[in-house]
Structure formats: C-alpha cells, structure tokens
Amino acid sequence: MLPVLKRFASRINTALDRHLPEQRLYLKSDTQTRFIRIRPLTQLAALSGSVAFVGWGMVASAIVLMDGVSTGSGKMAAARQQAIYEQHLNAISDERDMRADEAAQAQRRFNAALDEVSQMQSRLLLAEDRRRELQAGLEAVQGMLRTTVDERDAARDDARQLKVALADRTDGDAAEAGALLTAMTDALADTTRERDAAAETAMIASAETDELSEQRAAMQARNDAIFTQLEEAVSTSMEPLDRMFRAAGLDTDDLLREVRKGYSGAGGPLSSISMSTMSATSSPEEERANAILKGLQDMDIYRIAAMRAPLSMPLEARFRYSSPFGYRNDPKGAGRRFHAGVDMAAPIGTPILATGDGTVIRAGWVNGYGNMVEIRHNFGIETRYGHMSKIRVKAGDKVSRGDQIGDMGSTGRSTGSHLHYEVRVGDKVVNPMTFIKAGKDVF
Structure with missing residues (x-):
C-alpha cells in the first residue's frame, strides 16, 4: 500500500512541477551546508492553507462588521420606536386630560341645567295651581250664570202670567199687581247686571287660562330641549367606556352590578328626582331626569371599575x-x-x-x-x-x-x-x- 501512495504522490508532484517547481531551503552551519526540499505538493498544501486562513479571516471580519451594523440599526429602530411610543403616551395623556375637562364641564352644565329645570318646574306647578283655581272659578261663574238665566226666564214667565191676571182684576188689585210687577222688574234688572258681570269675569278667566297654557307649552318645549342635550351628552360619554370594557371581554351588566354591591349607599346630589307629591305616578320629565342621573351613576361606576381592573402595563x-x-x-x-x-x-x-x-x-x-x-x-x-x-x-x-x-x-x-x-x-x-x-x- 505504501509504494502505491508514493507513486501517486510522485505523479502529482510531476504534474504540479510546471506551475510550482521544487524549491530548496538551504541551512548552513559552521561545518556543513544542508538543504530541505519543498516539493510541489507541499507548496500546494501550504498555499491552500494560507488561502483558507485568509478567507476565514475575511469572512469572520465581515460577520463581525455586519453584526455591528445590525446592532446599531436595532438600537436606532428601538430609539425611534421608544420616541413614537412616548409621543403616543403624551397624546393619550393629553386626550385623557381633555376628556376629564369635558366631563367636568358637562357635570357643571348638568348641575346648572338641573337647577334651571327645578325652577321651571316650580313655576310650572304654581301656574298649574293658578290655572286650576281659575278653572274652578270659571266653572262656578258659569254655574251662577246658568242659574241667573234660569231665574230670569222664570221671572219673565211670572210677569206674563201677572199681566194676564191683571186684566181680570179690579183697580185696587191692578195697583197691587203693578207694584209687584215693578219689584220683579227691578229684581230682573239686578239679575241681568249680575249675569253680565259674571260673563265678563268668565271671559277674563278664560283669557288668563289660555295665557297660562301657552306659558306651560313654552316651558315644556324648553325642558324637552334641555333634557335632549343632557341625554346626548350622557350617551356620548358612556359609549367609549362601554366599548372599552366590552373590548376587554367583560360583561358590562355584570360589571355594573358587582361595583354597585360595594358602592350601594344612597343620597347625595345624584338621588332620584321627584318634582311633585300630588300623584303616585312619575311625570315624563321626572322619568327623563332620573334616566340621566342613572347614566351619570353608571359613568361613575365605570370609572371605579377602570381603576380596579388590570388595565396597565406590567413593564415600565x-x-x-x-x-x-x-x-x-x-x-x-x-x-x-x-x-x-x-x-x-x-x-x-x-x-x-x-x-x-x-x-x-x-x-x-x-x-x-x-x-x-x-x-x-x-x-x-x-x-x-x-x-x-x-x-x-x-x-x-x-x-x-x-x-x-x-x-x-x-x-x-x-x-x-x-x-x-x-x-x-x-x-x-x-x-x-x-x-x-x-x-x-x-x-
């Protein structure tokens, strides 16, 4: 096996000799000179090793350089993302402050509107009482007028009957009948004057009743406009809170019930409104005002729930x-x-x-x-x-x-x-x- 490898190496050296001729490295000492032969195959191996080492150095340098570039880009991207996030937080904070100011202004407007509604309701109740009194007086005057007319008609009938009877009586009787007729005529004149005065009083009462009715209609229209604005303000404020909790996967009805269990005290400025105690049923104005108050109470409950739910970030x-x-x-x-x-x-x-x-x-x-x-x-x-x-x-x-x-x-x-x-x-x-x-x- 060894001779075969030697022949194979000799053939490779012969083939490479044209490009990488054999080199000799001389080593000289004081007594003799020696040399080391560097065959073409050995030169090829050394050259290949050098090329591989240089290539590895270039690749490693490129990797280090690319890693440094990517690290710098990542830091710049992180810095940009942090700046965008901080801008977004500042915008959210500004919007939160603006919404808080709007809510406070809406609360102040609502309190002022409630005071105005209360005053208008008081004036409306007084006007309603006055109208009822005038109505009762008008009905009494009309009854008196009808009684007077009936008495007048009866007196006229009596006068006609007396005239008929007068023709059949003596002169003495005629004188007596004449005196009686004069007295009845005077009584009829007094009754007529009373009737005219009652009719005039009835006309005045009717005019005052019409004026009070117009004032009541104007006040009701104004109340309706105020309630409509308040209902729209409450609805506009409630919708974002309701969407927020629904987006978080919470049942808003269950959430409101659970928060109310811990805040079940009664009284204060948001208690239900009762404008009158004259009847057991509530007026439409009372029902609308109480609905607005309930909406404000729900808004307060939503804010309480937002402070108690895990809605913040776990990392700063x-x-x-x-x-x-x-x-x-x-x-x-x-x-x-x-x-x-x-x-x-x-x-x-x-x-x-x-x-x-x-x-x-x-x-x-x-x-x-x-x-x-x-x-x-x-x-x-x-x-x-x-x-x-x-x-x-x-x-x-x-x-x-x-x-x-x-x-x-x-x-x-x-x-x-x-x-x-x-x-x-x-x-x-x-x-x-x-x-x-x-x-x-x-x-």
Whole structure:
C-alpha cells in the first residue's frame, strides 16, 4: 500500500512541477551546508492553507462588521420606536386630560341645567295651581250664570202670567199687581247686571287660562330641549367606556352590578328626582331626569371599575414584544402550539409590576412557567407573570397597581430573558393586548 501512495504522490508532484517547481531551503552551519526540499505538493498544501486562513479571516471580519451594523440599526429602530411610543403616551395623556375637562364641564352644565329645570318646574306647578283655581272659578261663574238665566226666564214667565191676571182684576188689585210687577222688574234688572258681570269675569278667566297654557307649552318645549342635550351628552360619554370594557371581554351588566354591591349607599346630589307629591305616578320629565342621573351613576361606576381592573402595563422599562397571543411555532421545536399570553423581552432583573389591585394567590415555581406570580383581581380576572428570576411577593399579599412583584428572568420553559404575561377571565384565557389597549384610554 505504501509504494502505491508514493507513486501517486510522485505523479502529482510531476504534474504540479510546471506551475510550482521544487524549491530548496538551504541551512548552513559552521561545518556543513544542508538543504530541505519543498516539493510541489507541499507548496500546494501550504498555499491552500494560507488561502483558507485568509478567507476565514475575511469572512469572520465581515460577520463581525455586519453584526455591528445590525446592532446599531436595532438600537436606532428601538430609539425611534421608544420616541413614537412616548409621543403616543403624551397624546393619550393629553386626550385623557381633555376628556376629564369635558366631563367636568358637562357635570357643571348638568348641575346648572338641573337647577334651571327645578325652577321651571316650580313655576310650572304654581301656574298649574293658578290655572286650576281659575278653572274652578270659571266653572262656578258659569254655574251662577246658568242659574241667573234660569231665574230670569222664570221671572219673565211670572210677569206674563201677572199681566194676564191683571186684566181680570179690579183697580185696587191692578195697583197691587203693578207694584209687584215693578219689584220683579227691578229684581230682573239686578239679575241681568249680575249675569253680565259674571260673563265678563268668565271671559277674563278664560283669557288668563289660555295665557297660562301657552306659558306651560313654552316651558315644556324648553325642558324637552334641555333634557335632549343632557341625554346626548350622557350617551356620548358612556359609549367609549362601554366599548372599552366590552373590548376587554367583560360583561358590562355584570360589571355594573358587582361595583354597585360595594358602592350601594344612597343620597347625595345624584338621588332620584321627584318634582311633585300630588300623584303616585312619575311625570315624563321626572322619568327623563332620573334616566340621566342613572347614566351619570353608571359613568361613575365605570370609572371605579377602570381603576380596579388590570388595565396597565406590567413593564415600565424598555422592552420588545417577542411572541404574541394565539397559535405559534413552539420556540423549542414542539410544533405549532397555542400560546396563552404575550411575551415581552428585556434584560434579566427588569422590574415586573402588578397591572391592577388584587391579592396574590400563588407565588413560586410552576411547571412550564418557572418562577411565577398569580394575582386575583376584581370581576373574576386573574393575571399571571412567568419566568421570573426573583419573586418579591408571597401568597396572600395585597398588591396595588404599579407595585413591583418580581424581576424578569428566564426560568422554566424559556429560551431567553422575557416576561410571559397572561390574563384570564373566569376559566377562559383572553388576549392580554385587549386589556393593554383598553387601558390606554384610561391611563
């Protein structure tokens, strides 16, 4: 086998000799001169090694350069994203302040309108009482007038009968009858004057009744316009809050009922309105005013619920979203699987914050999650924070929005430092981004 390899090497050296002739390296000492022959095959091997080393150096330098460029681009992109995010937060803050000012102005306008409505209702009730009194007086005058007319007609009949009887009597009887007739004529004249006075009083009362009716119609039209504006203002303010909680996957009716359980006291400026105690049934104005008050109460309850729900961000430091909610390719190669939360990547030790007020129900090692904290909030909502490097709370602790509950890490089933943030409503997992986006309308 060895002679075959030698012949094969000799043939290769012969073929390469035209391009890489044999070289000799002389080594001279004091007593003798020696040389080392460098055959073409050895030269080819040395040249190939040199080319490979130089090529490897160029490739490595290019990789390092590209990595530096990509790192710089990533930092610039992160800086731009941070600037855009801060601008968005400033815009949201300005809009929140503007909405708060609008709500305060609407409350002041509503209070002023309620005072004006109350005054108009008082004047309307007084006008209604006056109209009823005039109506009763008119009916009494009309009854008196009818009685007077009947008496006049009866007196006329008596006069005709007396004239007929007078023709058959003596002169003495005629004188007596004449005196009686004169007395009856005077009484009839008095009755006629009373009738005319009653008719004039009835006409005046009718005119006053018509004027009061017109004033009442004008006041009702003005009240209707005020109530319409208030109803539109309440509806406009309620719709964004209602959409926010529905977008977060919450039943607004159940949410209102649960908040009312903790705020069930009565009284104060938003109590139901009762304009009159003369009848058991409510007037349309009372019903509309009470509906507006209920809308304002619901708005207050929505604000209370927004402060108690987990709607804030679990991180204040800079981060990037590394994995969304839903089905994805498993990062450890386990195929396509469902991801029950969102992943936010940042350096190890980044503070992790509670997204809402609640009670810690679990704090420790959980399979898959690593070091995990689970918090129970109001309205049947629970949040989970996984892969922590350090846990700073224990089960049973009460936490508030913004409290630090741990440090970011890569414990459990993880490929790098990040936070796995998960939200559950009842026994159902929901997309945490729904809560985060909804919270931007509040905070």
